[in-house]
Amino acid sequence: MANVKKSSTLSKDSNRIAKWIDYRLPILSFLKAEAVDYPTPRNLNYWWNFGSLAGITLVIMILTGIWLAMHYTPHTAHAFESVERIMRDVNYGWLLRYIHMNGASMFFIVVYVHMFRGLFYGSYKKPRELLWIFGVLILLLMMATAFMGYVLPWGQMSFWGATVITNLFSAIPLVGDSIVTLLWGGFSVDNPTLNRFFALHYLFPFLIVGLVFLHLVALHTHGSNNPTGVEAKKPSDKIPFHPYYTVKDILGLVIFLTIWGAFVFFAPNFFGEPDNYIPADPLVTPPHIVPEWYFLPFYAILRSIPDKLGGVVLMFSAVFVMFIIPWLDTSPVRSGRYRPLYKIAYVFFLVACVALGWAGAQEAEGVPLLVSRLATAYYFAFFLILMPVLGFIEKPLPVPESLQESKRKKGAGR
Amino acid sequence: MRSFFLYLVFLTVPSLAMEGTAPLKTVDWSFNGIFGTFDRASLQRGFQVYKEVCASCHSMKLLSYRNLEGIGYTPNQVKAIAQTYEVQDGPNDDGEMFMRPGKPKDRFFQPYANDQAARAANNGALPPDLSLITKAREGGADYVYSLLTGYAEAPVNEKPMVGLYYNPYFSAHWIAMIPPLSDDMIEYQDGTPATVDQMAQDVTTFLAWASEPEIEVRKQWGFRIIIFLFIFSIVMFFINARIWARLEK
Numbered sequence: 001m002a003n004v005k006k007s008s009t010l011s012k013d014s015n016r017i018a019k020w021i022d023y024r025l026p027i028l029s030f031l032k033a034e035a036v037d038y039p040t041p042r043n044l045n046y047w048w049n050f051g052s053l054a055g056i057t058l059v060i061m062i063l064t065g066i067w068l069a070m071h072y073t074p075h076t077a078h079a080f081e082s083v084e085r086i087m088r089d090v091n092y093g094w095l096l097r098y099i100h101m102n103g104a105s106m107f108f109i110v111v112y113v114h115m116f117r118g119l120f121y122g123s124y125k126k127p128r129e130l131l132w133i134f135g136v137l138i139l140l141l142m143m144a145t146a147f148m149g150y151v152l153p154w155g156q157m158s159f160w161g162a163t164v165i166t167n168l169f170s171a172i173p174l175v176g177d178s179i180v181t182l183l184w185g186g187f188s189v190d191n192p193t194l195n196r197f198f199a200l201h202y203l204f205p206f207l208i209v210g211l212v213f214l215h216l217v218a219l220h221t222h223g224s225n226n227p228t229g230v231e232a233k234k235p236s237d238k239i240p241f242h243p244y245y246t247v248k249d250i251l252g253l254v255i256f257l258t259i260w261g262a263f264v265f266f267a268p269n270f271f272g273e274p275d276n277y278i279p280a281d282p283l284v285t286p287p288h289i290v291p292e293w294y295f296l297p298f299y300a301i302l303r304s305i306p307d308k309l310g311g312v313v314l315m316f317s318a319v320f321v322m323f324i325i326p327w328l329d330t331s332p333v334r335s336g337r338y339r340p341l342y343k344i345a346y347v348f349f350l351v352a353c354v355a356l357g358w359a360g361a362q363e364a365e366g367v368p369l370l371v372s373r374l375a376t377a378y379y380f381a382f383f384l385i386l387m388p389v390l391g392f393i394e395k396p397l398p399v400p401e402s403l404q405e406s407k408r409k410k411g412a413g414r
Numbered sequence: 415m416r417s418f419f420l421y422l423v424f425l426t427v428p429s430l431a432m433e434g435t436a437p438l439k440t441v442d443w444s445f446n447g448i449f450g451t452f453d454r455a456s457l458q459r460g461f462q463v464y465k466e467v468c469a470s471c472h473s474m475k476l477l478s479y480r481n482l483e484g485i486g487y488t489p490n491q492v493k494a495i496a497q498t499y500e501v502q503d504g505p506n507d508d509g510e511m512f513m514r515p516g517k518p519k520d521r522f523f524q525p526y527a528n529d530q531a532a533r534a535a536n537n538g539a540l541p542p543d544l545s546l547i548t549k550a551r552e553g554g555a556d557y558v559y560s561l562l563t564g565y566a567e568a569p570v571n572e573k574p575m576v577g578l579y580y581n582p583y584f585s586a587h588w589i590a591m592i593p594p595l596s597d598d599m600i601e602y603q604d605g606t607p608a609t610v611d612q613m614a615q616d617v618t619t620f621l622a623w624a625s626e627p628e629i630e631v632r633k634q635w636g637f638r639i640i641i642f643l644f645i646f647s648i649v650m651f652f653i654n655a656r657i658w659a660r661l662e663k
């Protein structure tokens with residue numbers, strides 16, 4: 001909030017060296033203002049933990065990735081074996097690789113929850129439109145990064161997944177085939193493809209870091225939204241980030257690491273496909289080509305349309321429609337808590353996304369195809385019809401005056 | 415155009431997938447579960463089965479003889495095992511390739527010079543490399559065990575195929591691998607009766623180890639780290655509750 005004093009200085013008793021540095025480069029007082037004193041709504045619930053979890057996951061992915069890259073060989077003849085060398089001969093290589101591999105899934109779980117949170121509490125609404133847009137850009141880059149990362153071990157799914165997905169671009173009229181040639185660096189998925197995917201897989205996470213920075217600057221300009229969707233007005237509505245949210249974020253982090261660790265140590269291939277432990281063979285098509293689970297909803301949308309170009313356009317629209325959500329939602333009320341009709345529409349939207357994920361893993365025929373068509377229709381209707389229309393016809397519940405009031409009321413109710 | 419064809423292929427491929435295979439036989443493997451470890455005696459018997467039976471057709475390219483220390487052989491035993499193979503080395507100072515006895519650092523001996531030779535010797539079918547087999551098949555160790563013990567008389571409704579053997583656990587039901595195991599075909603060094611079931615269990619244990627040699631260390635670490643994180647979570651839970659209690663005042 002603009003009227004809460006944000007610029008802080010180092011306290012009087014801080015270290016002389018710290019003061020010397022801060023006088024010349026105010027990085028310490030900046031950190032103090034943005035990470036310690038930073039005024040935060042007092043009523044954030046646990047859904048607000050997922051942003052910090054995503055940030056930490058990104059850091060862990062980058063660190064494990066850099067160490068993997070020290071042992072990995074981006075060549076079609078050596079990639080598979082170099083990954084197995086990491087698993088067998090590099091000290092704790094199996095640990096690095098399993099953290100990185102399961103980390104991709106954890107990252108998507110965290111980011112999807114983070115987005116669903118924003119969608120429910122109206123966190124994309126004025127003045128946080130750009131904040132939301134940076135988020136969608138991060139999602140796009142994450143998808144590209146994960147897709148190219150999956151190609152690196154050069155197993156059967158790596159190869160055939162890359163073949164199927166890059167081929168989608170050939171549906172684009174006129175320039176499609178040229179785009180595909182450019183992606184491949186030749187006339188089929190081959191060594192040049194693997195090389196450029198590795199280069200870009202190394203680059204993109206750092207672009208994501210840049211976007212995360214912008215995302216945070218935008219966040220700290222107006223502060224966090226909160227479960228009521230009411231802007232904090234009184235100073236008593238806000239509390240300093242430290243110690244309240246630092247402890248809460250650490251609590252969330254430790255629980256999250258426990259779950260991530262359970263997969264790494266006890267079910268490291270839970271999210272994977274056995275076929276990716278077979279070296280890539282351009283002459284043998286595996287019986288089921290399925291993308292990683294986090295792409296399944298989009299894959300289902302793609303296959304719900306009998307026309308190739310139509311399917312591709314729809315699949316990309318499913319992500320791009322998120323850019324305009326801030327302008328599709330016409331409701332004067334921010335939080336879904338006080339929007340009875342939106343709440344229902346939102347629950348069905350969740351169901352539709354899960355249904356799409358399920359259908360994406362099935363063969364595109366019969367019941368799964370029908371389900372994916374219905375769910376695709378609802379997916380777009382939710383954004384393009386329900387969001388604008390509900391704002392006009394819905395009668396919102398009374399919204400609390402201040403955050404402290406909402407907190408007390410909830411406490412009294414319990 | 416060609417890419418459009420590929421697109422069609424991937425749309426239709428799933429629907430061509432095989433009709434169901436028999437439900438797998440499940441074995442209570444020593445390496446299952448949170449505390450799973452490998453049974454060393456079974457691993458060594460399994461290696462013997464691989465060496466004396468499977469190795470005539472299947473390579474294990476990712477393994478070296480030195481890795482056998484992981485199944486309980488001493489460095490001297492490993493040296494002795496490696497020496498029984500002749501390995502090509504070179505070139506020497508005269509530019510010639512030469513043969514020498516194997517060393518622990520050498521990769522496992524490969525039965526065929528290349529895939530073409532392997533196919534030519536096996537009716538056109540390629541015996542897959544077994545280094546990662548339990549990770550590379552749905553069902554893992556249970557699948558390999560079921561396959562090895564699953565050969566049967568074909569039911570009347572299955573059309574017999576020349577040169578193929580009926581096995582309801584194999585995706586196509588007809589496999590090019592001749593039933594590899596038969597009772598007492600080898601003599602175990604430790605005197606265990608070499609029944610088909612025993613050999614299948616032992617060799618599967620060995621193959622599971624070869625696929626995931628890190629399993630034991632991984633689970634030991636995992637147990638400690640998860641306990642640590644769990645306790646840490648509980649501590650953080652109380653610290654968090656205490657700090658937030660300040661706000662209620």
Ligand code: HEM
Pocket residue numbers: 058061062063064065066067068069072083097100101104107142145146147149150151152153201202204205206208
């Ligand atoms: C946005 C963060 C990242 C995501 C979502 C991501 C995702 C992935 C995925 C899904 C895989 C395939 C895992 C497998 O099947 O083995 C992978 C592999 C790999 N990634 Fe990343 N990655 C990220 C960051 C990085 C970074 C910063 C590096 C460092 C250069 C890196 C280096 C590698 C390497 C070398 C591999 C191949 C080794 C392997 O397959 O385990 N990654 N990545």
